[in-house]
Amino acid sequence: MVRSKRTHRPGELLYLVLRSNAGREVFPHAVDFSEFAALVARHLAACHIRLLAFCWVTDAAHFALQVSSVPLGRFVQRIAGQHAQRTNRRAGLRGHVFRQRYRAVVLTELQLPLVVSHLHLMPVRLGLAADPAEYLWSSHRSYLGWQALSWVTTEPVLHGLESSAWGGADRYRRFMQDEIEQRAARVAARGAPSPADEEQEFWRVLMPAKRAAAHDIAALEGLIDSVAARLNVGREELESRSRRRVLSLGRAAIAWHAMQSGIARLSDVARRLDRHPSTLSVGIERYRLQRPDLFDEPLARIVARGVSRSTSQG
Numbered sequence: 001m002v003r004s005k006r007t008h009r010p011g012e013l014l015y016l017v018l019r020s021n022a023g024r025e026v027f028p029h030a031v032d033f034s035e036f037a038a039l040v041a042r043h044l045a046a047c048h049i050r051l052l053a054f055c056w057v058t059d060a061a062h063f064a065l066q067v068s069s070v071p072l073g074r075f076v077q078r079i080a081g082q083h084a085q086r087t088n089r090r091a092g093l094r095g096h097v098f099r100q101r102y103r104a105v106v107l108t109e110l111q112l113p114l115v116v117s118h119l120h121l122m123p124v125r126l127g128l129a130a131d132p133a134e135y136l137w138s139s140h141r142s143y144l145g146w147q148a149l150s151w152v153t154t155e156p157v158l159h160g161l162e163s164s165a166w167g168g169a170d171r172y173r174r175f176m177q178d179e180i181e182q183r184a185a186r187v188a189a190r191g192a193p194s195p196a197d198e199e200q201e202f203w204r205v206l207m208p209a210k211r212a213a214a215h216d217i218a219a220l221e222g223l224i225d226s227v228a229a230r231l232n233v234g235r236e237e238l239e240s241r242s243r244r245r246v247l248s249l250g251r252a253a254i255a256w257h258a259m260q261s262g263i264a265r266l267s268d269v270a271r272r273l274d275r276h277p278s279t280l281s282v283g284i285e286r287y288r289l290q291r292p293d294l295f296d297e298p299l300a301r302i303v304a305r306g307v308s309r310s311t312s313q314g
Helices: 030-047 072-091 109-125 140-144 155-162 171-190 195-206 217-230 245-261 266-273 277-290 292-296 299-313
Strands: 013-019 050-057 060-066 103-107
Touching: 013 072, 013 109, 030 050, 030 072, 050 109, 050 155, 060 109, 103 109, 109 140, 109 155, 109 171, 109 195, 109 266, 109 277, 140 171, 155 171, 171 277, 217 245, 217 266, 245 266, 245 277, 245 292, 266 277, 277 292
Parallel strands: none
Antiparallel strands: 013 060, 013 103, 050 060
16 A cells, blocks of 8 residues: 655644664663763754644654744654664664654644643653653653753743643643542552553544544534533633633533534634643543533433523423
């Protein structure tokens, strides 16, 4: 099967994943991490790419970045090829260290906080650190202001958090603390999921369009009305900036059922309700535990109940 050619668009935001080839360790020694960092820094500058976040673990290298005039493939080819040469020379081996086919997913600005939290919590999920600040090979410490890396650009993500629920000078710290607490609550309630399960859930939230039909505006509007009626709140309250518990629950339920039914993507719901996707995804995880009846209930039944309640009130 012929693989489609990757499209390059200057200014695009991307989530890039380079996975190990045939089970090889990408960073078998501590020195491999530091040498890879120098390699990445050099070719980011040469390719005019902005690195927004990263996390490098034993079997993969993850990046959130923004490209310019130079195609991403050129950057990948340089860092993957030169890293393989170094590690092969040291170990007396041959062949590719990374898989030749990398994964690159286009992001919106609203998705950046979700991706950054995913990358920075990765060492915790994989059991490499009890706290993300303990792990040296991610950009988390740069966002905290503990480590100055000239080749990491934090401003786009921090700017995106300014208008979210985590405003203020310590917006990133508060944002990540909330993410950590929510994950701890899920683990306490359900037990620790496998890293593979958490990875799968992340991709489901990030790319619901792979399973979803085209965005249906009318259906989304009907869903908002139905959830509002189900919770006995006004549509205008769901669309407001209020953080009342029942409103946060309603927004999470709307996002969940919209994605599950294929009505809309998470980014579509976030845009419609003027929220960040990460805010909605955190709400989904929180309220699915507290109100499973609302999330497990089929969409058709929620809509029917909403219509019935609206009719009776009218």
